[in-house]
Amino acid sequence: MILRPWRDADLAPFATLNADPRVMEHFPKTLDRAESDAAAARIRDHFDQNGFGLWSVEVPGVAPFIGFVGLNIPKIETHFTPCLEIGWRLACEFWGHGYAAEAAQAAIDYAFEVLGREEVVSYTVPANARSRKVMERIGMVHCPQEDFAHPILPAGHPLSRHVLYRLPKALWAAAKERR
Ligand SMILES: CC(C)(COP(=O)(O)OP(=O)(O)OC[C@H]1O[C@@H](n2cnc3c(N)ncnc32)[C@H](O)[C@@H]1OP(=O)(O)O)[C@@H](O)C(=O)NCCC(=O)NCCS
Incomplete structure:
Protein backbone atom coordinates (compact mmCIF):
# COMPACT_ATOMS: atom_id res chain seq x y z
CA MET A 1 0.00 0.00 0.00
CA ILE A 2 1.00 3.63 -0.40
CA LEU A 3 0.65 6.36 2.21
CA ARG A 4 0.59 9.54 0.15
CA PRO A 5 -0.45 13.21 0.20
CA TRP A 6 -4.09 14.01 -0.47
CA ARG A 7 -5.48 14.62 -3.98
CA ASP A 8 -8.70 16.38 -4.92
CA ALA A 9 -9.93 13.03 -6.30
CA ASP A 10 -9.88 11.65 -2.72
CA LEU A 11 -12.62 14.03 -1.61
CA ALA A 12 -15.55 12.10 -3.13
CA PRO A 13 -14.64 8.67 -1.68
CA PHE A 14 -13.77 10.39 1.63
CA ALA A 15 -17.26 11.93 1.71
CA THR A 16 -18.77 8.50 1.01
CA LEU A 17 -17.00 6.88 3.98
CA ASN A 18 -17.77 9.85 6.27
CA ALA A 19 -21.48 9.49 5.39
CA ASP A 20 -21.46 5.76 6.29
CA PRO A 21 -22.99 5.07 9.74
CA ARG A 22 -20.90 1.89 10.08
CA VAL A 23 -17.64 3.88 9.70
CA MET A 24 -18.91 6.64 12.01
CA GLU A 25 -20.44 4.34 14.63
CA HIS A 26 -18.09 5.61 17.35
CA PHE A 27 -18.27 9.30 16.39
CA ASN A 50 3.88 20.24 9.98
CA GLY A 51 5.11 18.35 6.89
CA PHE A 52 3.27 15.19 7.95
CA GLY A 53 -0.28 14.22 8.83
CA LEU A 54 -3.09 11.76 8.19
CA TRP A 55 -1.96 10.28 4.87
CA SER A 56 -4.31 9.09 2.13
CA VAL A 57 -4.03 5.31 1.81
CA GLU A 58 -3.90 3.85 -1.69
CA VAL A 59 -3.81 0.11 -2.39
CA PRO A 60 -2.44 -0.36 -5.92
CA GLY A 61 -4.60 -2.67 -7.98
CA VAL A 62 -7.38 -2.45 -5.38
CA ALA A 63 -8.42 1.19 -4.91
CA PRO A 64 -6.79 4.62 -5.30
CA PHE A 65 -8.20 5.73 -1.90
CA ILE A 66 -9.40 3.50 0.97
CA GLY A 67 -9.22 6.11 3.76
CA PHE A 68 -6.56 7.71 5.93
CA VAL A 69 -3.92 6.52 8.40
CA GLY A 70 -1.32 8.77 9.93
CA LEU A 71 -0.09 11.23 12.50
CA ASN A 72 -1.82 14.25 13.94
CA ILE A 73 -1.11 16.94 16.50
CA PRO A 74 -4.50 17.22 18.24
CA LYS A 75 -5.80 20.69 19.08
CA ILE A 76 -7.66 19.49 22.19
CA GLU A 77 -6.32 20.38 25.63
CA THR A 78 -6.17 17.48 28.09
CA HIS A 79 -3.74 16.04 30.61
CA PHE A 80 -1.67 14.37 27.83
CA THR A 81 -1.46 17.21 25.30
CA PRO A 82 0.51 18.55 23.51
CA CYS A 83 1.25 15.16 21.93
CA LEU A 84 1.55 13.24 18.67
CA GLU A 85 -1.49 11.08 17.92
CA ILE A 86 -1.85 8.19 15.49
CA GLY A 87 -5.25 7.74 13.84
CA TRP A 88 -7.10 5.89 11.08
CA ARG A 89 -10.42 5.76 9.24
CA LEU A 90 -11.03 3.33 6.37
CA ALA A 91 -14.06 2.63 4.18
CA CYS A 92 -15.66 -0.49 5.64
CA GLU A 93 -15.39 -2.55 2.45
CA PHE A 94 -11.63 -2.50 3.11
CA TRP A 95 -11.75 -3.57 6.78
CA GLY A 96 -10.37 -6.89 7.92
CA HIS A 97 -7.48 -7.11 5.42
CA GLY A 98 -4.81 -5.85 7.79
CA TYR A 99 -4.50 -2.57 5.87
CA ALA A 100 -5.00 -0.42 8.99
CA ALA A 101 -2.41 -2.27 11.06
CA GLU A 102 0.17 -2.30 8.23
CA ALA A 103 -0.27 1.39 7.46
CA ALA A 104 -0.25 2.25 11.18
CA ARG A 117 9.53 11.73 18.53
CA GLU A 118 9.73 10.23 22.03
CA GLU A 119 6.13 8.97 22.19
CA VAL A 120 2.95 8.42 20.16
CA VAL A 121 -0.53 8.24 21.71
CA SER A 122 -3.94 7.12 20.49
CA TYR A 123 -7.43 7.26 21.94
CA THR A 124 -10.94 6.12 21.21
CA VAL A 125 -14.19 5.20 22.95
CA PRO A 126 -14.01 1.95 24.98
CA ALA A 127 -16.46 0.19 22.60
CA ASN A 128 -14.33 0.72 19.47
CA ALA A 129 -12.86 -2.80 19.51
CA ARG A 130 -11.51 -2.66 15.93
CA SER A 131 -9.54 0.51 16.61
CA ARG A 132 -8.24 -0.78 19.95
CA LYS A 133 -7.11 -3.96 18.20
CA VAL A 134 -5.05 -1.88 15.75
CA MET A 135 -3.49 0.03 18.68
CA GLU A 136 -2.56 -3.24 20.38
CA ARG A 137 -1.33 -4.78 17.13
CA ILE A 138 1.25 -2.00 16.76
CA GLY A 139 2.40 -2.38 20.36
CA MET A 140 0.53 0.46 22.06
CA VAL A 141 -0.30 0.02 25.73
CA HIS A 142 -3.59 0.98 27.35
CA CYS A 143 -3.11 3.24 30.38
CA PRO A 144 -6.41 2.77 32.27
CA GLN A 145 -5.51 5.28 34.97
CA GLU A 146 -5.34 7.92 32.20
CA ASP A 147 -8.71 7.30 30.55
CA PHE A 148 -10.46 10.65 30.15
CA ALA A 149 -13.60 12.55 29.19
CA HIS A 150 -13.19 14.00 25.67
CA PRO A 151 -13.13 17.78 26.09
CA ILE A 152 -15.19 18.60 22.98
CA LEU A 153 -18.16 16.50 24.15
CA PRO A 154 -20.52 17.56 26.94
CA ALA A 155 -20.16 15.69 30.24
CA GLY A 156 -22.50 12.71 30.26
CA HIS A 157 -22.48 12.33 26.43
CA PRO A 158 -22.49 8.58 25.61
CA LEU A 159 -19.21 8.99 23.65
CA SER A 160 -17.50 11.17 26.27
CA ARG A 161 -15.40 8.47 27.93
CA HIS A 162 -12.15 7.68 26.05
CA VAL A 163 -9.39 5.14 26.57
CA LEU A 164 -5.79 6.34 26.21
CA TYR A 165 -3.02 4.22 24.69
CA ARG A 166 0.64 5.20 24.70
CA LEU A 167 3.71 3.94 22.82
CA PRO A 168 6.99 5.24 24.24
CA LYS A 169 10.02 5.12 21.94
CA ALA A 170 11.80 2.51 24.11
CA LEU A 171 8.87 0.09 23.77
CA TRP A 172 8.73 0.63 19.98
CA ALA A 173 12.51 0.08 19.72
CA ALA A 174 12.32 -3.19 21.70
CA ALA A 175 9.47 -4.45 19.49
CA LYS A 176 11.40 -3.46 16.37
CA GLU A 177 14.31 -5.66 17.47
CA ARG A 178 11.93 -8.63 17.48
CA ARG A 179 10.36 -7.89 14.06
C1 LIG B 1 -10.34 0.94 13.00
C2 LIG B 1 -10.20 0.47 11.54
C3 LIG B 1 -9.29 1.41 10.78
C4 LIG B 1 -9.63 -0.95 11.59
O1 LIG B 1 -9.61 -1.45 10.28
P1 LIG B 1 -9.41 -3.01 9.99
O2 LIG B 1 -9.37 -3.15 8.54
O3 LIG B 1 -10.40 -3.81 10.77
O4 LIG B 1 -8.00 -3.26 10.62
P2 LIG B 1 -7.10 -4.48 10.35
O5 LIG B 1 -7.64 -5.33 9.25
O6 LIG B 1 -5.72 -3.96 10.24
O7 LIG B 1 -7.32 -5.33 11.67
C5 LIG B 1 -6.69 -4.96 12.85
C6 LIG B 1 -7.07 -5.95 13.93
O8 LIG B 1 -8.45 -5.82 14.29
C7 LIG B 1 -9.05 -7.12 14.32
N1 LIG B 1 -10.48 -6.99 14.12
C8 LIG B 1 -11.14 -6.93 12.94
N2 LIG B 1 -12.46 -6.82 13.18
C9 LIG B 1 -12.62 -6.83 14.52
C10 LIG B 1 -13.74 -6.76 15.40
N3 LIG B 1 -14.98 -6.69 14.94
N4 LIG B 1 -13.53 -6.76 16.73
C11 LIG B 1 -12.30 -6.86 17.22
N5 LIG B 1 -11.20 -6.93 16.44
C12 LIG B 1 -11.37 -6.92 15.12
C13 LIG B 1 -8.32 -7.86 13.27
O9 LIG B 1 -8.45 -9.27 13.46
C14 LIG B 1 -6.89 -7.39 13.52
O10 LIG B 1 -6.38 -8.03 14.65
P3 LIG B 1 -5.06 -8.94 14.52
O11 LIG B 1 -4.03 -8.01 13.92
O12 LIG B 1 -4.78 -9.33 15.90
O13 LIG B 1 -5.46 -10.03 13.57
C15 LIG B 1 -11.58 0.44 10.85
O14 LIG B 1 -12.43 -0.44 11.53
C16 LIG B 1 -12.24 1.81 10.75
O15 LIG B 1 -11.93 2.60 9.87
N6 LIG B 1 -13.19 2.09 11.66
C17 LIG B 1 -13.99 3.30 11.59
C18 LIG B 1 -13.23 4.56 11.94
C19 LIG B 1 -12.70 4.54 13.34
O16 LIG B 1 -13.39 4.11 14.28
N7 LIG B 1 -11.48 5.04 13.49
C20 LIG B 1 -10.81 5.10 14.75
C21 LIG B 1 -11.28 6.23 15.55
S1 LIG B 1 -10.36 6.34 17.06
Whole structure:
Protein backbone atom coordinates (compact mmCIF):
# COMPACT_ATOMS: atom_id res chain seq x y z
CA MET A 1 0.00 0.00 0.00
CA ILE A 2 1.00 3.63 -0.40
CA LEU A 3 0.65 6.36 2.21
CA ARG A 4 0.59 9.54 0.15
CA PRO A 5 -0.45 13.21 0.20
CA TRP A 6 -4.09 14.01 -0.47
CA ARG A 7 -5.48 14.62 -3.98
CA ASP A 8 -8.70 16.38 -4.92
CA ALA A 9 -9.93 13.03 -6.30
CA ASP A 10 -9.88 11.65 -2.72
CA LEU A 11 -12.62 14.03 -1.61
CA ALA A 12 -15.55 12.10 -3.13
CA PRO A 13 -14.64 8.67 -1.68
CA PHE A 14 -13.77 10.39 1.63
CA ALA A 15 -17.26 11.93 1.71
CA THR A 16 -18.77 8.50 1.01
CA LEU A 17 -17.00 6.88 3.98
CA ASN A 18 -17.77 9.85 6.27
CA ALA A 19 -21.48 9.49 5.39
CA ASP A 20 -21.46 5.76 6.29
CA PRO A 21 -22.99 5.07 9.74
CA ARG A 22 -20.90 1.89 10.08
CA VAL A 23 -17.64 3.88 9.70
CA MET A 24 -18.91 6.64 12.01
CA GLU A 25 -20.44 4.34 14.63
CA HIS A 26 -18.09 5.61 17.35
CA PHE A 27 -18.27 9.30 16.39
CA PRO A 28 -21.00 11.77 17.35
CA LYS A 29 -22.45 11.86 13.80
CA THR A 30 -21.88 11.11 10.14
CA LEU A 31 -20.56 13.97 8.00
CA ASP A 32 -22.23 15.54 4.96
CA ARG A 33 -20.20 16.51 1.88
CA ALA A 34 -19.38 20.02 3.13
CA GLU A 35 -18.31 18.71 6.55
CA SER A 36 -16.21 15.98 4.93
CA ASP A 37 -14.50 18.48 2.61
CA ALA A 38 -13.82 20.74 5.60
CA ALA A 39 -12.26 17.79 7.47
CA ALA A 40 -10.04 17.03 4.45
CA ALA A 41 -9.04 20.71 4.27
CA ARG A 42 -7.99 20.62 7.94
CA ILE A 43 -5.93 17.48 7.26
CA ARG A 44 -4.21 19.19 4.31
CA ASP A 45 -3.55 22.31 6.44
CA HIS A 46 -1.88 20.07 9.02
CA PHE A 47 0.48 18.77 6.27
CA ASP A 48 1.24 22.37 5.23
CA GLN A 49 2.03 23.37 8.80
CA ASN A 50 3.88 20.24 9.98
CA GLY A 51 5.11 18.35 6.89
CA PHE A 52 3.27 15.19 7.95
CA GLY A 53 -0.28 14.22 8.83
CA LEU A 54 -3.09 11.76 8.19
CA TRP A 55 -1.96 10.28 4.87
CA SER A 56 -4.31 9.09 2.13
CA VAL A 57 -4.03 5.31 1.81
CA GLU A 58 -3.90 3.85 -1.69
CA VAL A 59 -3.81 0.11 -2.39
CA PRO A 60 -2.44 -0.36 -5.92
CA GLY A 61 -4.60 -2.67 -7.98
CA VAL A 62 -7.38 -2.45 -5.38
CA ALA A 63 -8.42 1.19 -4.91
CA PRO A 64 -6.79 4.62 -5.30
CA PHE A 65 -8.20 5.73 -1.90
CA ILE A 66 -9.40 3.50 0.97
CA GLY A 67 -9.22 6.11 3.76
CA PHE A 68 -6.56 7.71 5.93
CA VAL A 69 -3.92 6.52 8.40
CA GLY A 70 -1.32 8.77 9.93
CA LEU A 71 -0.09 11.23 12.50
CA ASN A 72 -1.82 14.25 13.94
CA ILE A 73 -1.11 16.94 16.50
CA PRO A 74 -4.50 17.22 18.24
CA LYS A 75 -5.80 20.69 19.08
CA ILE A 76 -7.66 19.49 22.19
CA GLU A 77 -6.32 20.38 25.63
CA THR A 78 -6.17 17.48 28.09
CA HIS A 79 -3.74 16.04 30.61
CA PHE A 80 -1.67 14.37 27.83
CA THR A 81 -1.46 17.21 25.30
CA PRO A 82 0.51 18.55 23.51
CA CYS A 83 1.25 15.16 21.93
CA LEU A 84 1.55 13.24 18.67
CA GLU A 85 -1.49 11.08 17.92
CA ILE A 86 -1.85 8.19 15.49
CA GLY A 87 -5.25 7.74 13.84
CA TRP A 88 -7.10 5.89 11.08
CA ARG A 89 -10.42 5.76 9.24
CA LEU A 90 -11.03 3.33 6.37
CA ALA A 91 -14.06 2.63 4.18
CA CYS A 92 -15.66 -0.49 5.64
CA GLU A 93 -15.39 -2.55 2.45
CA PHE A 94 -11.63 -2.50 3.11
CA TRP A 95 -11.75 -3.57 6.78
CA GLY A 96 -10.37 -6.89 7.92
CA HIS A 97 -7.48 -7.11 5.42
CA GLY A 98 -4.81 -5.85 7.79
CA TYR A 99 -4.50 -2.57 5.87
CA ALA A 100 -5.00 -0.42 8.99
CA ALA A 101 -2.41 -2.27 11.06
CA GLU A 102 0.17 -2.30 8.23
CA ALA A 103 -0.27 1.39 7.46
CA ALA A 104 -0.25 2.25 11.18
CA GLN A 105 3.05 0.39 11.64
CA ALA A 106 4.58 2.48 8.84
CA ALA A 107 3.25 5.69 10.43
CA ILE A 108 4.63 4.70 13.85
CA ASP A 109 8.06 3.96 12.34
CA TYR A 110 7.95 7.38 10.65
CA ALA A 111 7.14 9.09 13.97
CA PHE A 112 10.19 7.62 15.71
CA GLU A 113 12.70 7.23 12.88
CA VAL A 114 12.02 10.34 10.78
CA LEU A 115 10.39 12.78 13.19
CA GLY A 116 12.49 11.66 16.16
CA ARG A 117 9.53 11.73 18.53
CA GLU A 118 9.73 10.23 22.03
CA GLU A 119 6.13 8.97 22.19
CA VAL A 120 2.95 8.42 20.16
CA VAL A 121 -0.53 8.24 21.71
CA SER A 122 -3.94 7.12 20.49
CA TYR A 123 -7.43 7.26 21.94
CA THR A 124 -10.94 6.12 21.21
CA VAL A 125 -14.19 5.20 22.95
CA PRO A 126 -14.01 1.95 24.98
CA ALA A 127 -16.46 0.19 22.60
CA ASN A 128 -14.33 0.72 19.47
CA ALA A 129 -12.86 -2.80 19.51
CA ARG A 130 -11.51 -2.66 15.93
CA SER A 131 -9.54 0.51 16.61
CA ARG A 132 -8.24 -0.78 19.95
CA LYS A 133 -7.11 -3.96 18.20
CA VAL A 134 -5.05 -1.88 15.75
CA MET A 135 -3.49 0.03 18.68
CA GLU A 136 -2.56 -3.24 20.38
CA ARG A 137 -1.33 -4.78 17.13
CA ILE A 138 1.25 -2.00 16.76
CA GLY A 139 2.40 -2.38 20.36
CA MET A 140 0.53 0.46 22.06
CA VAL A 141 -0.30 0.02 25.73
CA HIS A 142 -3.59 0.98 27.35
CA CYS A 143 -3.11 3.24 30.38
CA PRO A 144 -6.41 2.77 32.27
CA GLN A 145 -5.51 5.28 34.97
CA GLU A 146 -5.34 7.92 32.20
CA ASP A 147 -8.71 7.30 30.55
CA PHE A 148 -10.46 10.65 30.15
CA ALA A 149 -13.60 12.55 29.19
CA HIS A 150 -13.19 14.00 25.67
CA PRO A 151 -13.13 17.78 26.09
CA ILE A 152 -15.19 18.60 22.98
CA LEU A 153 -18.16 16.50 24.15
CA PRO A 154 -20.52 17.56 26.94
CA ALA A 155 -20.16 15.69 30.24
CA GLY A 156 -22.50 12.71 30.26
CA HIS A 157 -22.48 12.33 26.43
CA PRO A 158 -22.49 8.58 25.61
CA LEU A 159 -19.21 8.99 23.65
CA SER A 160 -17.50 11.17 26.27
CA ARG A 161 -15.40 8.47 27.93
CA HIS A 162 -12.15 7.68 26.05
CA VAL A 163 -9.39 5.14 26.57
CA LEU A 164 -5.79 6.34 26.21
CA TYR A 165 -3.02 4.22 24.69
CA ARG A 166 0.64 5.20 24.70
CA LEU A 167 3.71 3.94 22.82
CA PRO A 168 6.99 5.24 24.24
CA LYS A 169 10.02 5.12 21.94
CA ALA A 170 11.80 2.51 24.11
CA LEU A 171 8.87 0.09 23.77
CA TRP A 172 8.73 0.63 19.98
CA ALA A 173 12.51 0.08 19.72
CA ALA A 174 12.32 -3.19 21.70
CA ALA A 175 9.47 -4.45 19.49
CA LYS A 176 11.40 -3.46 16.37
CA GLU A 177 14.31 -5.66 17.47
CA ARG A 178 11.93 -8.63 17.48
CA ARG A 179 10.36 -7.89 14.06
C1 LIG B 1 -10.34 0.94 13.00
C2 LIG B 1 -10.20 0.47 11.54
C3 LIG B 1 -9.29 1.41 10.78
C4 LIG B 1 -9.63 -0.95 11.59
O1 LIG B 1 -9.61 -1.45 10.28
P1 LIG B 1 -9.41 -3.01 9.99
O2 LIG B 1 -9.37 -3.15 8.54
O3 LIG B 1 -10.40 -3.81 10.77
O4 LIG B 1 -8.00 -3.26 10.62
P2 LIG B 1 -7.10 -4.48 10.35
O5 LIG B 1 -7.64 -5.33 9.25
O6 LIG B 1 -5.72 -3.96 10.24
O7 LIG B 1 -7.32 -5.33 11.67
C5 LIG B 1 -6.69 -4.96 12.85
C6 LIG B 1 -7.07 -5.95 13.93
O8 LIG B 1 -8.45 -5.82 14.29
C7 LIG B 1 -9.05 -7.12 14.32
N1 LIG B 1 -10.48 -6.99 14.12
C8 LIG B 1 -11.14 -6.93 12.94
N2 LIG B 1 -12.46 -6.82 13.18
C9 LIG B 1 -12.62 -6.83 14.52
C10 LIG B 1 -13.74 -6.76 15.40
N3 LIG B 1 -14.98 -6.69 14.94
N4 LIG B 1 -13.53 -6.76 16.73
C11 LIG B 1 -12.30 -6.86 17.22
N5 LIG B 1 -11.20 -6.93 16.44
C12 LIG B 1 -11.37 -6.92 15.12
C13 LIG B 1 -8.32 -7.86 13.27
O9 LIG B 1 -8.45 -9.27 13.46
C14 LIG B 1 -6.89 -7.39 13.52
O10 LIG B 1 -6.38 -8.03 14.65
P3 LIG B 1 -5.06 -8.94 14.52
O11 LIG B 1 -4.03 -8.01 13.92
O12 LIG B 1 -4.78 -9.33 15.90
O13 LIG B 1 -5.46 -10.03 13.57
C15 LIG B 1 -11.58 0.44 10.85
O14 LIG B 1 -12.43 -0.44 11.53
C16 LIG B 1 -12.24 1.81 10.75
O15 LIG B 1 -11.93 2.60 9.87
N6 LIG B 1 -13.19 2.09 11.66
C17 LIG B 1 -13.99 3.30 11.59
C18 LIG B 1 -13.23 4.56 11.94
C19 LIG B 1 -12.70 4.54 13.34
O16 LIG B 1 -13.39 4.11 14.28
N7 LIG B 1 -11.48 5.04 13.49
C20 LIG B 1 -10.81 5.10 14.75
C21 LIG B 1 -11.28 6.23 15.55
S1 LIG B 1 -10.36 6.34 17.06
